[in-house]
Amino acid sequence: MKKASIFTALALAAVALTGNAEVATRQLHDEWRFRQQRSDNWFPATVPGTVHTDLMANDLIEDPFFRLNERSVQWVDKEDWWYETTFTATTDEVNAENQEIVFLGLDTYAKIYLNHQLIDYTDNMHRTWRYNVKGILKEGENLLEVQFDSPIKVDLPKYDQFDYTFNTGPDQSQNGGIFNKTLSIFARKAGYHYGWDWGPRLVTSGIWRPVQLETWTGQRISDVQYIQDDVNAKRAKLSTVVEIRSDVDAPDALITITADGKEVASKKAELKKGVNTVTLDYTVNKPRLWWSNGLGEPYLYNFTTSLSVEGNKVEAQDQEIGIRSLKLIHQPDAHGMCLYFELNGKPVFAKGVDMVPLDNFLPRITREKYEKHVLDAKNVNMNMIRVWGGGVYEDDYFYQLCDRNGILVWQDFMFACSTYPADSAFIANIRQEAIDNVKRLRNHCSIALWCGNNECQDVYYGWGGRHKYYIEKGVEELTTKQFKDMYFRCLPEVVKEYGGGIAYRPSSPFAFEDTPSDGINGDSHYWGVWHGRDSIGHYNVEKSRFFSEYGFQSFPEFESVKIYAPQKRDWSITSEAMMCHQRAGSYANGLIRDYMDQEYRRPEDFPSFLYVGSVLQGDAIKTAFEAHRRDMPHCMGTLVWQHNDCWPVASWAARDYYGRWKAQQYYSKYALDDILVSPVVMNDTLTVNIVTDRRTPAKGKFTLTAMTLDGKPVWEKSFNFNAKPLTSTEIFRDKVSNLLNGLDRRDVIFVTSFATGDRIYNNVGYATKQKNMNYGRPDLKISIAKADGGYDVTLASDVFARAVFMSLDGIDNFFSDNYFDILPGAKRTIHVTTPLSSSDFEKQLKVISMGDVHAQVAATEAAKLDNSGEFKPLGGN
Known part of the structure; x- marks a missing residue:
């Protein structure tokens, strides 16, 4: 198996071990070509791929990620595109009883032709499209054509038919040259393609996932579901539901289940022509349980489901299965409605990130990129990734990596920050989309939650103000019904029927049916720091049962900026190139400057400004992580926005598009460690908490030292402490003035440590803001x-x-x-x-x-004074 392409791997994963049934799967990825619909000029194409990447490969457009090039490619989504290939079908393939062409992903509006015969018209990039082509497929050469209609031309008439508007999040329609006609809600397509406040507007089309020919005769296993009914350390009661398609009646069939090579169940079955379902119930005694990162080993069994007919092995399918009990606890308590995950009977404090797709051009995401993405989360002690609803349902390999590395997945359905025109046809479309993806992902032990959407309830009832607007327009009854049809009927019904017991929540944030978030019930998206201009210190007082989104912006480091904005004239945050790659606009730049001025000394030169901005972001999120963990068990989750970028940009990401870690990512490693020693100064009082996620007690020695910047201790205290499992305990409190020994707080730091038998956990606290500290230039x-x-x-x-x-x-x-x-x-x-x-x-x-920055700022300020002592501004960032 080639490692370079996730799509190759995904297609190969669908190939079963074959026997007498002669199940054969062949990728149809070779010799594709494409053209503009109104042109006769053909060019080579790559499948899987997109129109934009094919245009780049043929030097027909420049890289949209470079400088201002995004602006020059906005014509692409207004055009129709034609793709075609020829392939040779063998005698065995055309003689097979079953002949199917399967598209695992078409983006988005596509007419499919085989040998000039129209097969279908597709309208959802999130679905799998499977077609019986028996009688159309012929021996020898076959012509397969896919015509992609412009998503803009298809959806403009839909927009125009309404006399009221829908909220469409950060859809950047004006960048696309269609004024305020925001179209993203009409297409079942990745919302972020239309632009976001961290992403470009590059509305793609193309065969974005594998296409393959599947042929077989006799029987085949068409689906296997593993249901974990009752799991504990003594035994696991499991059920395997096997779906079998058969061409004929087969009274002598045998289904066998093995785990790590040992047979755990078998069952005889009489298969009828058509679709058959066989359920096997069995018990695994003393199972090795699957644990999330930091709590134990994420052990995976290798389960194999085999089908034999009349003693002949027909097919076998392998699946890595983690045996675990996983529940979402959302119930009343003394403070409101708690929200946390319980794994194998133990509460889990969720520590993690929200993710967006790794690239705007999805087929460029390789196995190596997914591996780095998941391992970068694991290696900074995270245990959860939230797959955000404005992108795509990720590829199987991503979830396999999460299974293998103990990363729980909060999975959004693909709806974000919008209201949708959910008539009966729309509901039918998204129902099948949900079925396809819930069935595809349900055996992954990492899936912890299906969530109906990202912030759509907030949009409808909260900050979006749409509910009031629809009342004024006289359509509130209709739009409310459509809203509830989506998130309170259609999607939860699919999860209940097909999800195998995985929990569902209608929205994020969510408290009650008409209440998005209130801070004491359910999860919260807290943007008081950043959008609300609250001080970074406000993270220490804001409360929630589960923070599922919050964040702070920064730029990539200078070495990354030089890749996409390499000209010296670009090296200011207000330059045209940098503003093109700052999708939250001058507003966001102003916030970065304002927060930097509040907390740090702002340097004039561009590289140093980027450096301080990264530290600013890192310190802000470190403050939030520690505050949320100190508030355990009242708060039981902290997922920061966001883990990654889809292109080079100023954003809330902890890792830039090129994979470089910002300060936030490095600081996460310590703030999310299994044990945290957390000093914080509020109201002129220093408190220190010991927080532990361990399932066993942690005994150690705590030390607090007030130290001058040149290393002289002025106050010290040590004592032994036994931290109980999964607790946050305040172990020290005193007035700052009692610890300074008369020194200026700008010259003192509070060095804390907790030494256990195997490790020493450290942290540093401050009695004043960073800009006030008397840092000298170190002699390194x-x-x-x-x-x-x-x-x-x-x-x-x-x-x-x-x-x-x-x-x-x-x-x-x-x-x-x-x-x-x-x-x-x-x-x-x-x-x-x-x-x-x-x-x-x-x-x-x-x-x-x-x-060094403090010394630079001091030198710059001195240079701004002329001989008369008057201040002369020198400009800068």
């Missing part, structure tokens, strides 16, 4: 030693070095830690994975700290 001593796959860099500092950041050219470099602090007189060794030679590494390595 740096030594470099060749090590596996790169170099070990050891740094030592004479004073407290805050947020030390190292960088190199190129994206094939990874720092084991970055934006880190160095205590006075201490050393930090960082491993850098890089292909650079020793001389190039030493030449390229750049290091900056917050002390």
Whole structure:
């Protein structure tokens, strides 16, 4: 199996082990070509792919991700496109009783022709399309054609038929040259393609997932569902529901289930012609349970379901299955309605991220990109990823990686920040979309929740104001019915019928049927910090039972910016190129500046500004993570917006489009560790909590030291502490003034540690904002030693070095830690994975700290004064 393409892997995963039934699956990915519908010029095409990537490959458009190029390709979505290929069908294929062409993803409005005969017209990129082509398929050469209609031309008439408008989130219709006609809600297509406040407007078309020919005679296994009825450490009661298609009556069939090579169940069946369903109930004694990251091993059994007829093996299908009990607990308590996940009888504090698709051009997502995506979450101690509703249902390989790495998945249905024209045809379409994807994903043990949408209830009843608007328009009864048909009838019915017991919630955030969020019931999307301009410190007082979204923006680091905005004239956050890659506009740039001025000293030069902006974001989210964990068990989840980008952009992402970690990602590793020592100053009082996610007690020694910036201790206290499992305990509280020994708080830091038998957990607290701290420029001593796959860099500092950041050219470099602090007189060794030679590494390595920024700002301010003492602005970011 090739590793380069997730789509190749997805198609191969559908190929069963075959026997007498002669089930054969063949990808139809070769020799495709495409043309503009109103042109006779054909060009080579790649399948799976998109029109945009094919145009780029043929040098017909420039890379839309580079500088301002997005603007020049807005004509693409106004055109119709024609794709075709020829393939040779064998004698065996055309003689098979069953001949099907299967499209695993068509984006979006497509007419399919085989040998000039119209097969279907598709209208949903999230669905699988399967067609019986017996009688149309012929031996020898066959012509397969797919005509894609422009999604803009198809949906403009739909928009015009309404005398009222729908809320369509951040749809950037004006960037697309269609004024305020926001069309994203009419197409069952990834909403983010139409633009978002972190993404471009690149409305694609194409055969975006594999297309294949499946032929067989006799019987085949068409579906296998594993249901976990009752699971604990002693035994697991399981059911396997096997769907079998048969051409003829077959009275002597045998279905066998094995787990890790050991037979656990078998059952004889009399198959009838058509579709048959056989259920096998059985017990696995003393199962090895699947645990989420940090709580235990995510053990996966290799289950095999085999079908034999008259003693001949027909087919066998393998599936990795994690045996676990997984529940969503949402019930009244003393404070409102709690919300948390219970895994194998143990409450889980959810620590994680919200994700958007990894690329605007989905077929470019490789297995390696998915692996990095999931491992980057796992390696910073996360245990949950929320798949956001404005993108796509991700590929099987993503969920397989989550299964293997103990990452729970909160799965949105693909609806976001909008109201939808949900008439009966729309409901029928999304019902089949939901069935396709719930059935496809239901055996993955990582799926923890199906959620109806992202913020659509908030839009309808809350900040969107649509409910009041529809009352004024006289259509409130209709739109409310459509809203509830989608999220309170259609989708939960599908999950109940096909989901195998996975929980469902109508929306996120959600408290009650007509209440999106109230802070004490269900989950919350908190944007008081950022959109509401609340101080970063407000994270410490905001309460929720489960924070499923919040975030803080930053730019990519300078080395990333130079890839998509390489010209010197681009190197200002207000330049035309940078504004093109800041989809939240000047408003967001202003917020970054304002928050930076509140918390830090703002440098003038562009690279340093980007550096401080990353630290600003990292400190903000670290503050939130720690606050939410300190509030356990009242709060039982923290999912930050967002994990990744789909193109190079200023955004809320912790990792930029090229995979570089921002400060937020590095800080997550410590803020989400299994044990957290968390100091915080509020109301001139220092408190320290010990938070543990462990299932066993944690005994250790706690130490608090008030230390000057040059390393002199001025106050210290130590004592032993036994942290009970899954608890947050305040273990220290005192007035800041009692700890300073008369020193200026700008010169003192609070160094905390909790030493257990195997590890030491550290954190640093401050009595004032970072901009007030008297950081001096550190005298860093740096030594470099060749090590596996790169170099070990050891740094030592004479004073407290805050947020030390190292960088190199190129994206094939990874720092084991970055934006880190160095205590006075201490050393930090960082491993850098890089292909650079020793001389190039030493030449390229750049290091900056917050002390350097303070020195830069002081020098700049001094330069702004002329001889008369008057202040002269010098510009800058």
